[in-house]
Structure formats: C-alpha cells, structure tokens
Amino acid sequence: MNNTEDQKILKGIVAGDEGVLTKFYKDNIKYIRPYILRNSGCEEDVEDVFQDGLVFIYQKLKEDTIKIEPSSSFRSYFFGVCKNIWRNRLRKNKRLVVTEDMSDDEEMIDPEVLTDIEDRDREHVYRTHFMNLSDTCREVLNLLFLGKSMKEISETTGYTEGYTRKKKFECKESLLQMIEKDPIYQELHQDSEKE
Amino acid sequence: MKRTPEIFDKIEGYLNNTLSENEYADFEKEITANPELAQEVEKHRALHTILGDTDTLAFKEKLVKISTRIKEEEVSNNTPSNRFANYWKIAASIAIILGLGTFFWYTSTSTHDKTKELYLAYYQPFPIEDVTRGNTDTTLQHIMQHYSNKSYDSVVTALRGYANLANQEPLQLYLGNSYLNTNQEKKALSLFENIPNTSTYNEVATWYIALTHLKLNQPKKTIRLLKKIISYDGTYKTKASNLLKRLSE
Numbered sequence: 001m002n003n004t005e006d007q008k009i010l011k012g013i014v015a016g017d018e019g020v021l022t023k024f025y026k027d028n029i030k031y032i033r034p035y036i037l038r039n040s041g042c043e044e045d046v047e048d049v050f051q052d053g054l055v056f057i058y059q060k061l062k063e064d065t066i067k068i069e070p071s072s073s074f075r076s077y078f079f080g081v082c083k084n085i086w087r088n089r090l091r092k093n094k095r096l097v098v099t100e101d102m103s104d105d106e107e108m109i110d111p112e113v114l115t116d117i118e119d120r121d122r123e124h125v126y127r128t129h130f131m132n133l134s135d136t137c138r139e140v141l142n143l144l145f146l147g148k149s150m151k152e153i154s155e156t157t158g159y160t161e162g163y164t165r166k167k168k169f170e171c172k173e174s175l176l177q178m179i180e181k182d183p184i185y186q187e188l189h190q191d192s193e194k195e
Numbered sequence: 196m197k198r199t200p201e202i203f204d205k206i207e208g209y210l211n212n213t214l215s216e217n218e219y220a221d222f223e224k225e226i227t228a229n230p231e232l233a234q235e236v237e238k239h240r241a242l243h244t245i246l247g248d249t250d251t252l253a254f255k256e257k258l259v260k261i262s263t264r265i266k267e268e269e270v271s272n273n274t275p276s277n278r279f280a281n282y283w284k285i286a287a288s289i290a291i292i293l294g295l296g297t298f299f300w301y302t303s304t305s306t307h308d309k310t311k312e313l314y315l316a317y318y319q320p321f322p323i324e325d326v327t328r329g330n331t332d333t334t335l336q337h338i339m340q341h342y343s344n345k346s347y348d349s350v351v352t353a354l355r356g357y358a359n360l361a362n363q364e365p366l367q368l369y370l371g372n373s374y375l376n377t378n379q380e381k382k383a384l385s386l387f388e389n390i391p392n393t394s395t396y397n398e399v400a401t402w403y404i405a406l407t408h409l410k411l412n413q414p415k416k417t418i419r420l421l422k423k424i425i426s427y428d429g430t431y432k433t434k435a436s437n438l439l440k441r442l443s444e
Contacts, residue, residue: 016254022261044345051258058254126245127255132343134324145247147211169200174323174339176198176238181340 006074013054014061025050028075032082040090049089052124053082056117067110084117085124092121092187125185129178137171144168196231206239263316270312270441307412310442314409317438320345320376321368321399339369347373364396371403380407398424402431405438414442 012020032053033046041049057078060066068077130138143153154164179185196202208214209222226233246252323343338357341349350373360366367386374383384407390400405420421442424435 016257018257018261021258022265025258025261026265047262051255051262054258055251055255059251062250122241123245123251126242127252129343130246130252131256131259132323134322137324141246142249142252144207145243146249147247149213165200165204169203171324172203172242173198176242177336178323178340178343179242180238181336182344 003073009074010057010061010066013058016058021054024054028078031079035083036086039086041086045086045089048124048128049082049086052085053078055124055127056081056085056120059120060116067113081113081117084114085121088118088121089184092184121184125179125182129175129182132178133171133175136167137174140164140167141171141175144172196235198235202232202235203239206236209236210240210243266316270309270316306414310409310412310414310417313438313441314406317434318375318406318410320372321365321403324365342369342373345376347376351377351379364390364394364400368396368400368403371400375403375407375410380411383407398427398429398431401427402435405435409438418442 009020009024011017012024029046029050032050033043036046036049037043057066068074130141133141139157140153140159143156148156150161150165150168153159153168154161157164159167205214205222209219212219214222226236320342323339334353334357338350338353341347341353350369354360354366354370354373357366360370367390371383371386374380374386384404387400387404387407390396394400401420401424405417405424408414408416408420418439421435421439424431425439
C-alpha cells in the first residue's frame with residue numbers, strides 16, 4: 001500500500017486528527033451502511049461498527065502491527081475489517097438473523113486479523129457499556145482505572161471521600177453487570193471457558 | 196459471589212499494588228482457595244486494563260463526537276434557512292401553480308423535517324446509572340440489561356408492571372424513554388410530567404418533555420420548556436441553549 005492519500009489517512013488516524021477523521025467518516029460510512037442494514041442491523045449498528053473498525057485500525061497502528069497488502073487500498077482493508085466485525089457480532093448475538101450470504105467476504109482479510117477482530121470484540125463491549133454510564137460514573141471510574149486513590153479522586157472531582165467511594169462501587173458494579181449480561185460477552189466468556 | 200464495597204476495595208488494592216506485603220500475601224492465598232474470587236479479580240483486571248487504555252477510550256469518544264457533529268451539520272444543511280433559495284423558488288412556483296393552500300402545506304412539512312432531524316440529533320436515552328444498587332433485585336437487573344441493549348419493548352413490558360415504579364423516579368425516566376423509543380409519546384409525556392418540581396430529576400424530566408414535544412412536531416412547547424431549563428441553570432443548560440438556538444434559526 002503506497003498510496004499517498006492512504007498514508008495521510010493512516011497518519012491522521014494514529015494522531016487522532018479530527019479533520020482527517022471527520023473527512024474519512026463522511027466519505028466512507030455510506031459504503032458500510034447498506035451492508036449492515038441488509039443484514040439485521042440498524043442505523044445505530046452502522047455507527048458502532050464503523051467506529052469500532054476505526055478503533056481497531058487505531059490500535060493496530062499504535063502497536064505497529066497493521067499489515068496491508070501492497071496491492072490493496074486502505075479503504076478496502078477497512079471495509080473488510082468492518083464487515084468482519086459485523087459478521088462476528090451476528091454470530092455471537094443469536095437474536096440476530098443473517099439475511100445475506102456473506103461467505104465471500106471472509107476472503108477479504110487475513111485470517112490472523114480475523115482472530116484479532118474476534119479477540120478485541122470483548123474490548124468493544126467494555127467501552128460501549130462504559131460510555132453508556134452517566135458523566136459522574138465515567139469521571140470517577142476513569143480516575144480509578146488510572147490507579148488513583150479515593151483521596152486523589154475526591155480531590156480531583158470535589159466530591160467527599162465517602163461519596164466517591166460509594167459512587168465508585170455503584171458505578172463499577174453496574175458496569176460489571178451490564179458487561180456480564182451482554183450477549184457478545186457471554187458468548188466470548190463461554191468460548192474462553194471451553195478452551 | 197456477593198459484591199460489596201469492601202471486596203472491591205481489596206481487589207483494587209491488589210491490582211494497583213497498594214496493599215501491604217502481608218495483606219497482599221493473604222489476599223493471594225484467598226484467591227487460590229476461592230475460584231469465585233479468582234474469577235471476580237480477573238473481571239476487575241480486564242476492566243482496569245481495557246478501560247485504563249485512555250488513549251483508545253479517548254479515540255472512541257472522539258469518534259462519537261465527530262459522528263454527532265456530522266449529524267448536526269446534516270440537520271443544519273437541511274434547515275429551511277440554508278435551503279432558502281431553492282426552497283423559495285420551489286415554494287413560489289408551487290404556490291403560483293396550485294395556490295396558497297399548497298404553499299402552507301409545504302411550509303408545515305418542512306418544519307416537521309426540521310424538528311424530526313433536531314430530535315434525532317439531540318435525543319440520547321437517559322444514561323444507565325446506579326439504579327441496580329443494592330444488587331439483590333435480579334428482575335431489575337434484567338430490565339436494565341434490556342434497556343442497555345435497546346430492547347425497549349421488553350423494558351416497557353417489564354417496567355409497566357414493576358411494583359416499585361411509583362417510588363423510583365429514575366425508573367420512571369427509563370420507562371418514559373422506552374415509551375419514546377417505541378412511539379408511545381403520550382405515555383412518555385405522562386410519566387415525565389409526573390416527576391415533581393421538587394425532585395432532583397425534574398430538570399432531566401423537563402428536558403425529555405421538551406424532546407417529546409419536538410418529536411411530536413410541537414416546537415412552541417419545546418421552546419417554552421427549553422427556556423425554563425436555561426433559567427434553571429443546571430446540567431442541561433448548554434444542551435437546551437444549543438437546541439433553542441437551532442430551533443430559532
């Protein structure tokens with residue numbers, strides 16, 4: 001992959017450049033939408049998959065483990081990632097029904113990447129439920145995950161230490177419950193127990 | 196295993212390496228002897244590792260913001276003021292050919308498009324917070340899971356018959372939001388309006404009443420409520436000001 005435009009996009013993604021990301025978003029979401037809508041997805045799924053596809057690319061770029069064939073464009077690689085994220089979720093979430101034969105799409109992507117997508121789907125479950133929490137919960141837990149003590153969290157947030165500890169417990173417990181009940185998490189959990 | 200604040204503190208101390216040497220050794224023994232505790236520690240570890248990657252989390256949040264901005268721009272590009280030239284030409288032609296009746300019909304359709312688009316841009320379900328506290332009510336946990344998965348029909352069925360609904364305002368907000376997502380706006384309004392002025396949830400309830408009227412294409416009612424939220428000067432002030440500005444364009 002030598003295309004200068006592709007290189008510019010990749011640099012923009014890893015740098016979190018809002019201009020590049022916004023342009024890429026606007027230009028490309030329309031190509032993912034029909035595929036997901038035809039296969040049991042809704043508009044919200046389109047956004048989720050597109051964003052998680054970009055998160056996947058971002059992480060691979062940060063780790064410097066992205067491998068795009070010289071003959072392939074970044075865009076077709078990205079579409080392959082998105083389609084495989086969606087295929088994976090359809091498989092895991094048994095409530096959803098596949099209406100289209102998607103067997104050909106598997107050829108679009110390296111089998112190693114397919115495994116990687118499946119492994120990282122657990123992370124998407126965690127992030128999605130975390131982002132559904134209230135601002136207060138996110139603020140307290142963010143600091144906790146950074147290794148801050150209750151005293152430090154209460155100093156940063158301005159809450160009392162007692163309230164911080166109570167809030168931390170309630171928010172974390174609620175988050176764990178949401179994650180545990182997620183069908184994708186349950187399926188992944190069962191798979192890991194079988195191994 | 197019952198989750199308690201004490202167990203959480205211990206696990207966090209263990210993961211963040213803030214336990215004393217003795218406490219650490221004792222806890223490791225406990226983990227070895229208790230598989231359930233070991234599993235719980237691993238769940239916390241995954242949570243801390245995945246969500247402690249703040250770069251990725253910030254990247255994901257940035258994408259959500261970009262998506263919202265794009266939707267807002269689309270709404271803005273479709274508002275009558277920005278489409279004024281074309282809109283006017285079309286409307287004038289139609290009015291000349293078919294008479295003023297058609298002109299008014301067109302204006303009303305256009306307003307409806309705008310309110311519909313603004314509703315889509317500004318509406319977000321009431322976030323899941325600590326409603327499952329106490330952790331003993333498994334029915335409620337299941338209901339909230341349905342809410343989190345956006346299975347709003349299931350939430351409506353379950354919460355409608357929930358015994359403690361009348362005493363719990365957050366649950367009324369979750370049910371109201373579920374009605375809103377299953378096109379039962381009148382029922383949503385009646386629940387939101389039931390939350391008293393003295394409640395800490397009154398501001399958020401007013402915000403959802405304003406959005407319900409927006410969904411019903413009743414912008415005047417929405418504007419009146421947005422002004423009330425702005426004068427209250429609370430958490431929803433910025434959102435209300437932005438929406439009011441967009442509605443007044």
